[in-house]
Amino acid sequence: MSDLIIKYLELYTLQQLPKQELVKKILELQQRDKELVEKITDLHESKRESAKRHREELKEYEKRFENIFTLHAKNEIITEDYKRIVDLKLGKTFNINSTWVDKIVFVLKEANRPLRSSEIIDILKRNDITIRTLADPQKGLSAHLTKALKYGRIVGTKQKGQNGYVFELPK
Secondary structure (H helix, E strand, C coil): CHHHHHHHHHHHHHHHCCHHHHHHHHHHHHHHHHHHHHHHHHHHHHHHHHHHHHHHHHHHHHHHHHHHHHHHHHHHHHHHHHHHHHCCCCHHHCCCCCCHHHHHHHHHHHHCCCEEHHHHHHHHHHHCHHHHCCCCHHHHHHHHHHHHHHHCCCEEEECCCCCCEEEECCC
């Protein structure tokens, strides 16, 4: 009820105002409306821009996720390959009484891929006690790798940007 009374009082007071005051009041209201419309327009524009930035960020994150997932899959493959090589258990087929050249050839044959000398040493350490007795296994195995290369039992290839050779069986 009080709202209705206030509404009628406002109308009555507006009717009592002179024409110049009413025009001034209308201009003030128009200015206020114009400012409010500008604020709303700016708000909508900023909302559109933020939504656009958000979509772009989502696309960027999707690309990053795909790259990370691809790298992870590649790393898993490489890790599995190295686990297979380093954890190579030669078992009963490995003869610890063989010559060092025969042992090297056997390790390369079982690994079924080219290996660096450090990888060959790791495999031999897990399967042969005699290599563990050497003071420096790298130096101790080096002479035998040279012999195997000389006899043509293995092939050593130099890889660009790496020290040493990668050894593999001849094809």
